[in-house]
Amino acid sequence: MRVLVVEPERRPEVKEIDDSLKEMQGIVGGYIQSIYPFEEPVALVCNDEGKLMDLPANRGLRDENGQIYDIVFGTFFLCGAPADSDHFTSLTPEQIEQYRKMFYTPEMFWGMDGRIVCLPLEVD
Template sequence: MEKKTLSVLIVEPQKKPYAKEIGGDLKSLQREVGGYIQAVYPFREPVVLICDEEGKLSGKALNRALRDEEGQIYDVVAGTFLIAGLGEENFISLTPEQMEHFMQYFQTPEQFRITNSKILVSPMGDERSEDPPVYRYAADYAMEHGEIREYNLSYRANEKCKKAIQQAISRHYDGSRLRVDEAVKEVLGKFREDRVQYILANTVQRKSWDGRISPESKAWAQTMSIPNGNRNAYLSLDDVNPGLMDSFLKGVRESIPKKKKHEKTAEKKERKPSYER
């Protein structure tokens, strides 16, 4: 009898995830996670996250944070874990679409610190360290005031942010629906909130004629100060459907106040990290 195999995604601490064919029996699953298995179901998709049941107690390295639909952390997985498909009675292989989706979802390794009973999570290598302040003046002003270095650093970061927004929208659009929360979370996890807003406002101002962009978004964009200059034309999100961009923009505008409110509330509360329960 042919041995059952599973096509799964392996996620190790401080490493990028990778696909692997493994045995579908209990011993094979235990071997991959390095201990007794625990199955959890943190996603709406029919998949299962399988980890070491005693990973935290045994002091294994923290791996990835689990977040709710609002992007707030509610738990942290310790040690290597895997993502498999979920059948009616057994674990099954991931579909190619599921594999690609969760490969991107867990693509960036995370690092953890605990400060004043708060869990602080940041991407490995912290891409935000390469995200300088947004320079809000035109190139000629920067030249006149000896700030061309700041201008160039900001412009390069703007280009990266534009690319990241386009990729996130493309990645989280399934042909009929944009997973707005996931796309927004991905971009805001890499770039400053004001930089993301800058790119979106610049695009909307340049597409004010487009009926696929809501009046609310157009009114919001007009409140943002965007300098005149031909170079900003290259920062416009021209490779994204304006309607999808508008949905993403609404998600960003809704997400930022929630994030700030949560951070403000967290500062007032003293509580243990959830993974110490």
């Protein structure tokens, strides 16, 4: 299965993985949680306890106005999630490019005056 892996402070990377629970848990470092923040059938698979485990903040999830409504903690990956199946699938080449652009720039977060501040992080 072709997925897009997004690690904190790194650019997204395309990887070929098998669709075993063990491999998915290995990527995220624990129990998996799949969320569906996009209109198309794509799952964001992350560590279910990433915030509680104090994993590093990774990327912000934004609404249609570009405002951050949540932050994903720890490494996550994106994969296909067809509505007519209970299994994850490979991303299409178009989806890989779309989500690589969306999550291309690593981000840093901190609290300031009761708000979350997000800044792009320059990496090589």
